[in-house]
Amino acid sequence: xxxxxxxxxxxxxxxxxxxxxxxxxxxxxxxxxxxxxxxxxxxxxxxxxxxxxxxxxxxxxxxxxxxxxxxxxxxxxxxxxxxxxxxxxxxxxxxxxxxxxxxxxxxxxxxxxxxxxxxxxxxxxxxxxxxxxxxxxxxxxxxxxxxxxxxxxxxxxxxxxxxxxxxxxxxxxxxxxxxxxxxxxxxxxxxxxxxxxxxxxxxxxxxxxxxxxxxxxxxxxxxxxxxxxxxxxxxxxxxxxxxxxxxxxxxxxxxxxxxxxxxxxxxxxxxxxxxxxxxxxxxxxxxxxxxxxxxxxxxxxxxxxxxxxxxxxxxxxxxxxxxxxxxxxxxxxxxxxxxxxxxxxxxxxxxxxxxxxxxxxxxxxxxxxxxxxxxxxxxxxxxxxxxxxxxxxxxxxxxxxxxxxxxxxxxxxxxxxxxxxxx
Amino acid sequence: xxxxxxxxxxxxxxxxxxxxxxxxxxxxxxxxxxxxxxxxxxxxxxxxxxxxxxxxxxxxxxxxxxxxxxxxxxxxxxxxxxxxxxxxxxxxxxxxxxxxxxxxxxxxxxxxxxxxxxxxxxxxxxxxxxxxxxxxxxxxxxxxxxxxxxxxxxxxxxxxxxxxxxxxxx
Numbered sequence: 001x002x003x004x005x006x007x008x009x010x011x012x013x014x015x016x017x018x019x020x021x022x023x024x025x026x027x028x029x030x031x032x033x034x035x036x037x038x039x040x041x042x043x044x045x046x047x048x049x050x051x052x053x054x055x056x057x058x059x060x061x062x063x064x065x066x067x068x069x070x071x072x073x074x075x076x077x078x079x080x081x082x083x084x085x086x087x088x089x090x091x092x093x094x095x096x097x098x099x100x101x102x103x104x105x106x107x108x109x110x111x112x113x114x115x116x117x118x119x120x121x122x123x124x125x126x127x128x129x130x131x132x133x134x135x136x137x138x139x140x141x142x143x144x145x146x147x148x149x150x151x152x153x154x155x156x157x158x159x160x161x162x163x164x165x166x167x168x169x170x171x172x173x174x175x176x177x178x179x180x181x182x183x184x185x186x187x188x189x190x191x192x193x194x195x196x197x198x199x200x201x202x203x204x205x206x207x208x209x210x211x212x213x214x215x216x217x218x219x220x221x222x223x224x225x226x227x228x229x230x231x232x233x234x235x236x237x238x239x240x241x242x243x244x245x246x247x248x249x250x251x252x253x254x255x256x257x258x259x260x261x262x263x264x265x266x267x268x269x270x271x272x273x274x275x276x277x278x279x280x281x282x283x284x285x286x287x288x289x290x291x292x293x294x295x296x297x298x299x300x301x302x303x304x305x306x307x308x309x310x311x312x313x314x315x316x317x318x319x320x321x322x323x324x325x326x327x328x329x330x331x332x333x334x335x336x337x338x339x340x341x342x343x344x345x346x347x348x349x350x351x352x353x354x355x356x357x358x359x360x361x362x363x364x365x366x367x368x369x370x371x372x373x374x375x376x377x378x379x380x381x382x383x384x385x386x387x388x389x390x391x392x393x394x395x396x397x398x399x400x401x402x403x404x405x406x407x408x409x410x411x412x413x414x415x416x417x418x419x420x421x422x423x
Numbered sequence: 424x425x426x427x428x429x430x431x432x433x434x435x436x437x438x439x440x441x442x443x444x445x446x447x448x449x450x451x452x453x454x455x456x457x458x459x460x461x462x463x464x465x466x467x468x469x470x471x472x473x474x475x476x477x478x479x480x481x482x483x484x485x486x487x488x489x490x491x492x493x494x495x496x497x498x499x500x501x502x503x504x505x506x507x508x509x510x511x512x513x514x515x516x517x518x519x520x521x522x523x524x525x526x527x528x529x530x531x532x533x534x535x536x537x538x539x540x541x542x543x544x545x546x547x548x549x550x551x552x553x554x555x556x557x558x559x560x561x562x563x564x565x566x567x568x569x570x571x572x573x574x575x576x577x578x579x580x581x582x583x584x585x586x587x588x589x590x591x592x593x
Binding site for chain 2: 011017025036037
């Protein structure tokens with residue numbers, strides 16, 4: 001088939017078009033254009049009146065009086081609230097990470113390490129990556145190969161499934177480093193495996209964990225990435241195809257605790273000093289207490305509690321704070337007109353607080369290592385938002401996709417794989 | 424473009440009328456979701472309004488707009504793939520036109536291609552950019568563009584033949 005014929009065919013294909021899509025877009029673009037014109041007009045007017053210092057001083061004095069009066073205070077509170085729930089004004093480039101630490105970022109071309117001063121380096125064309133506990137190494141997977149890399153991308157060791165893993169031809173996914181750094185858990189196909197941090201002692205923990213996936217499930221619950229206990233060395237949580245949440249002893253492979261996982265669970269997070277597991281799906285969030293093992297007893301999974309979501313809210317991402325039972329969730333309210341998104345902090349038993357509201361949709365939410373702020377991804381605005389929990393407007397950084405493009409041109413929006421390291 | 428930069432609403436409306444159809448079609452052929460394609464096309468034009476003052480008048484508007492459209496469409500497909508993989512939700516793809524509609528086999532075959540191949544095919548054969556231009560737009564080596572094109576075309580050729588048979592049957 002010639003290129004011309006294909007071009008013609010692509011133009012001739014009957015494609016669905018939402019009713020009035022072109023007209024709706026035209027009105028929105030026209031409105032944006034008019035806004036731009038008004039802003040330009042205001043900027044011009046500001047320039048014209050710039051020299052009118054007396055007027056400016058008068059206005060400033062009037063504002064000061066208004067803000068200090070009781071009525072003014074109410075206005076000020078209202079203004080503060082309106083501003084604090086909106087996005088901060090963005091910095092144009094990633095010059096430093098607010099709050100410090102290091103980020104591991106996955107792009108379409110592979111992972112990058114971002115240092116606290118904003119300097120960044122690609123590690124190679126790996127498909128998944130995870131920090132070692134102190135950020136000294138990165139576990140990275142590509143195809144059937146699992147590698148440990150130094151933060152400059154130098155490989156320390158690699159294994160290839162097929163030579164040392166039982167089922168050749170199966171991709172390695174979800175490499176996850178244990179908090180002590182001694183082990184890396186990963187999945188090869190649907191086998192859950194563990195390997196020592198120095199690349200030795202690779203072994204099977206549980207085979208074919210997708211067994212039991214209901215026939216009507218489009219995706220097996222076994223796709224949920226495994227999670228290490230943040231405090232107890234060697235305890236690993238994962239979900240089976242039959243929808244059981246299990247905690248394993250990664251040394252012996254023994255099942256230490258099990259409970260039914262939330263229906264349609266899509267990801268989980270083990271945090272709050274190891275005392276809670278967050279179970280999440282696009283429609284629900286549940287927080288489950290984990291009762292720690294005391295000698296000689298085993299850990300136990302408590303009864304899960306549902307976190308309240310408003311009707312129609314879609315959970316885009318959620319994460320449990322490292323040390324406290326706080327859940328940060330990125331929630332989108334889909335509307336035919338006026339879709340908006342929020343970053344909500346849930347304090348189980350004490351309600352929730354909206355940290356940020358923006359038009360459109362937000363992406364990931366990631367806790368800082370000290371649990372004092374969250375990073376919210378805003379792909380539509382090409383920004384990362386760093387939002388402090390203790391109040392204040394936070395910081396925004398623009399042009400994120402450009403920051404991870406080798407030639408500085410905009411490309412796909414990256415995913416944050418980890419913010420390292422807990423201090 | 425120059426008139427739009429100078430504040431002419433009519434010029435902006437003309438740019439929109441000239442390019443919306445191509446932007447929407449390109450976005451749809453990559454994401455295969457009408458609502459997402461509408462958002463992506465709209466988003467690209469809003470980005471254009473936003474960047475009007477900074478736009479270099481010596482550069483053409485069309486590739487600049489299409490670069491945004493296709494990169495956003497690829498972002499969307501990657502996000503959706505991640506979400507679906509984790510989610511188990513219903514397919515985000517809209518029902519395809521039945522095979523006896525115009526291009527039914529072609530669109531089904533296009534959907535079977537990986538998103539990156541779809542994007543390259545759409546840029547080359549719908550929007551008629553050269554492989555060199557596509558390489559710059561997608562930040563890819565030219566060899567990668569060529570190989571994606573070749574693989575994509577091989578898979579579409581078969582669909583085109585089926586469509587030709589369907590055309591003959593009508």
